[in-house]
Amino acid sequence: MEQVRLNIDGVDVVTTPDRTILEAAREAGIRIPSLCYDQRMDPFGACRICIVEVEGARGLLPACATRVTDGMVVRTNTEELRRIRRTIVELLLSDHPRDCMTCESAGNCELQDLAYEYGVKETRFPGEEHHYEALADNPLIERDYTKCVLCGRCIRICREVQGVGVYDFVNRGFEAVPGTPYNRPLTETPCEFCGQCVSTCPTGAIISIPSKGKGRPWQVEKVRTTCPYCGCGCQIDLHVRDGEIIEVSSPVMVGPGQGNLCVKGRYGYAFVHHPDRLTTPLVRKDGELVPASWEEALGMVAERIRGAMDDKGPDAVAFLSSARCTNEENYLLQKLARAVVGTNNVDHCARL
Amino acid sequence: MTNSIDDLEKAECILVIGSNTTEGHPIVGLRIKKAVMKNDCRLIVAEPRHIRLCYYADQWLRHRPGTDVALLNGMMNVILSEGLADEEFIRERTEGFEEFRKVVEQYPPERAAEICGVEAEEIRRAARTFARASSAAIVYAMGITQHTTGVDNVLSLANLAMLTGNLGKEGAGVNPLRGQNNVQGACDMGALPNVFTGYQPVSDPQVRKKFEKAWGVDYLPGNPGLTIMEMVDAVLRGEVKVLYIMGENPLLSDPDIRHLKEALEKVDFLVVQDIFLTETARYADVVLPAASFAEKEGTFTNTDRRVQRVRKAVEPPGEAREDSWIIAQVASRLGYEMGDVSAPAVMEEIASLTPSYAGISYRRLEELGELRWPCPSPDHPGTPILHVDKFTRGKGRFSPVEYKPPAEEPDADYPLVLTTGRLLHHYHTGSMTRRVKPLNELVPENRVWMNPEDAKRLGVAAGEEVAVESRRGAIRVRARVTEKVPPGVVFIPFHFGESPANALTNPALDPVAKIPEYKVASVRIVTGEAMESLEYVTV
Amino acid sequence: MSGNGRTKLVLGYGTCGIAAGAAAVKEALEREVSAGGYDLDLDIAGCMGFCFREPIVEVFYPDGKSVVYGDLNPKKVPQLLQAAASGEVLEDWVVRRSDDTAAGEGDFLANQHRIVLRNCGNINPESIDEYIAVGGYEAARKALTNMTPEEVIDEVSRSGLRGRGGAGFPTGTKWGFARKARGDQKYLVCNADEGDPGAFMDRSVLEGDPHAVIEGMIIAGYAIGATQGYIYCRAEYPLALKRLEIAITACRERGFLGERIFGTDWNFDIKIKKGAGAFVCGEETALIASIEGKRGMPRPRPPFPANEGLWGKPTNINNVETLAAVSWIIANGGDKYAELGTEKSKGTKVFCLAGKVRRSGLAEVPMGYTLRQVIFDVGGGVREGKEFKAVQLGGPSGGCLPASLLDTPVDYEAITATGAIMGSGGMIVADSSTCMVDLARYFLSFTQAESCGKCVPCRLGTKRMLEILTRICEGKGEPEDLERLEVLAADIKAASLCALGGTAPNPVLTTLKYFRNEYEDHIFNRKCTAGVCPALITVKINQDICTGCGACARICPVEAISGEKKEPHSIDPDTCIRCKLCLSRCPEEAIYAE
Structure with missing residues (x-):
């Protein structure tokens, strides 16, 4: 693709013409504040927070919705722009509850960030406010x-x-x-x-x-992993607080999902902490499965495998591996079957 | 997938066949929708059920379950007779075209229409749309593979892609969607009876020698082992005495539950290693508590061959342990020390023995986030698109494929076709999602979907509990009366242990891939008092 | 028109006429003509512009002369018919005589120069033959058979025509963009979503001369390469819609629309899309969204509709008045059009005179006329001899100009320099009884209610400005409010997504600029000098004049007025709600507000 050169806040930027000013600026490390922008969607141009000055343009332009052109000269942080952005934030806050202390999104709120950045403590324009029922x-x-x-x-x-x-x-x-x-x-x-x-x-x-x-953003540790459900392989972040997964999110524009998840990926995590989880080995005694030690359970497993091998040969043992376990575990199980027991009787549910 | 998930957005035409993508693979579904909505991609959906993708489709071909070969041969017949084939691709990149042509010539659209129930003109239109696109991708899932003709179906799709030159380039390809997070990886890792990692045949002495050396053993068997369905039969024959199941719940996921139940009851010793006491685990002699995905390190390989990290976020509950530790402990008690079984060390071993994984390491994954195999060396960037310049075997081979009917066809006793599948909100045998309260609240129980015409004829009201019976057994389930299934076809999801669809399915296998025919079985609906006299399959 | 030697009566039958009672007059005319056996022809026409004298009838005599009568009603019809039949002129009813511009309101038309309104009121808008008889569709034929699209665009460029919807962008240039834009399909849209309060020129043109607009569209479609046209017309204009439908059907029958029109290879057809009453849908991108079946909300430009418009295809959008001028320009030549007007604003502009002006109606004048000429020479000045205070130009997006700016010429740049805008051409005259703060509040309440809610400055900014203005009118203004208004106005103008928000503060900014003292009176002196804002006035009865007739007490809705019969009455200020109903009721004009 052809290249365009533009100047943003005095910095020369080279990019492609399919980029918007906002994208080109972010690529160049220049942060333009925004609110209605999410790179997963088409630009909307509604919040007006990202307006910038472009030399020769009639009026201010939303950086999110304006494509770059060659020779463009952009200013993103003039006094006028800061003044207008401040007014916009004040207007937004004039119809927004100031209840950050109990708000679920405190610490993960773009409006809060803007108010912080522009130092808006009080709005100059109080007026009617909406109160909807949650x-x-x-x-x-x-x-x-x-x-x-x-x-x-x-x-x-x-x-x-x-x-x-x-x-x-x-x-x-x-x-x-x-x-x-x-x-x-x-x-x-x-x-x-x-x-x-x-x-x-x-x-x-x-x-x-x-x-x-369940927890504030700063109280959780985010652990990047791969979704345990279908074969899409979406990247997810497990939000962990005090040993409990309290939320799942997906990093934007990373992995197959690009930040999008399905209902299972986003909300299907609670099974991890379900009381039904197995917490000890169980062995069958008198027809009942009863808790046992690892030593006892593993010993019994090894003994019975050995017994079958000795009795009828390695092929009397069969292994079902798992499409839900990791590569490493699958590798180890087939190694157990082949190298330790000496059978190729290993399969998994690829067909099911 | 020969191509990547991202690549789907570049397709000018996508044929989705045998995949309810937005429910089975929602995120791939998003890409297909995006291709349609943003890039004017033309979508052809071939599917007996009305699925959500039909709303986005240019064309919806409602073929009868189990008639994929006829439909595809009909399309290819049109492509040949109308001169729409990619002759250069056929000449340069393929072989076996003439034999293939002879078979396809036997399937003019009118004949195909008669078999598959899609009008000939619709078959022509689909063929033209697909063949005229500069890039056309095929997306399929278990709707294609879970048939006695599963391999034939896949070969037909490969034929279609080669015929139109849609392999080895962007926005094209033959793209199976793997049903579970790591089916791809489990296959790659040699959890299959005939191959080691990276599909290296156990029958190849050179390969065996390499593994024998690496694993420090004198002898590795060269005869292929048993597939899962064969294991069940072997148990019943008394040949297999010990069954060791890690992270699977075959009792709900395998066809013909009654048959499997028999095997589980009969086997001398059953070990189940899992995170829950699943329906299968209840039959075990020893149950080993395992760590869930959130409690361990490792990698999964997704449907487009992307190797990505799994990371430990929380501790396993109680005494539950990672599967790797458990396996190593068992090995040790059998006199084999596996040594360091930490995930990075195991991956190092995998890479050293597996050409397609040779360039994959935890260090690189940390850095790049993902790597797509084949990745033959540590400086290789991975392979988003397969078969770019040549096929693995050199030339792509056309396979002449004749239509064969499903193993079981509706008759006077069992007049309806049962097809099974998934719902968006649940996953596989439900051991995880059914334990997630909000998901289970949204979709708390099973339904048999039937067309209003059938419901009317059978006197079934929406929401009424009925019995569905096949030659293998019967279940009770409420009816969902909907035009989303065609007349003569019923659909039952298989996530629900209370009304297990697989009590009804047919264990007939594809002769090559040994995949059971989940997608076509014959059933009847029983209502009213007659329901009382049935024997229901429970798990 | 009377070509057959018979006298013809033409009834003004636009929405203004019908609202004034033209339907009853029509019925009476038809009844009396047949009952009286009159040898007279009857016909209808659109609005002539004499809205202030509706219902009107124009009598055309066989000798070519004509007389316009106004303020008619069914009772007057027999007398009218008698006079028409006998050739007598009813001098008292005359609005205009073709042979004497000094008679009646003759100077109303005499001071105009009608191009866009050339046929309005003169032909039957439901008859394509009448349009053809005055040379209609010759321009389109000429363009399609004798000119290349580029030549058409050149001709329009030469005329200097600028978009009459408000923005004043050169039409030829706009067409050039659309012509150059690449696309397998292009669209031409006629913006007939006239929404400014007090603006009705588009409605009058569509009702009075729909073919002129259609002809303009055929020409424009050919010029830019669009084969499909849309007319986006508000559903509140049922008569305009009906006449457009009749006109389009007639055109298809004649081969002026459809395939291979005028015998050429060119195809062009028109669909009508009814708007659902959102002011913002007059904005190009919101209009496009509305046609596409989406919520009418503007989107950022660029990309401009010329490149990515309706259904993502290159689209050219022109206003009704612009398109009506196009057919005249092609027929008469761009140079001829450019002879009129100022250096940068050519041709004529139609204004809608409304408010406290004596003659409210349609005025088409050459660009360059001063506001004074339009308001006083054409409009006859302020009603009831009151003093001129201000004129609101350009509707709710425009500005309010004081008497000192009456000599501003009608010219895009000159008007913009004052802080007002040309806009669609609304001209609302205010006299001394108008409170400028209240007027600004009124216009802002309109734009605030019509904001689509998409962008923050418009949605919340205009709301807060309105709250402040309301507070000031209620006597609760704070000293900081003027600064707040100025800050908000400036930032809303600079940051709004579309022109609705971008111009919404104009009435406030101009009144702040030219009538600041009224704001200050409201805030610091708690006084509304015009006696309008209820919270700031006291209604009193002049005890010297009051005769004690009791009329005021009877109409007072809150029984605040009391007094003995035949004795001067008085008003209890605590009970009075300042509705001022009593003011209009007092026969002695003894009641006043202060």
């Missing part, structure tokens, strides 16, 4: 539009990425708010509960019910 009409996703900043990210990700389109804006102007058709509960819409809306919501307006109250 909607928990399903076991997974809670929507509290009192905290909505109308960035449209939930609407767009559901339509553009998930291809479903459960949400759209309803009403106009100050009364505009996202909603489902006829405000039906999510369970009565085609919602797939992928939680993509949760993943993109910049504030606490859409949250995961199972994670509510």
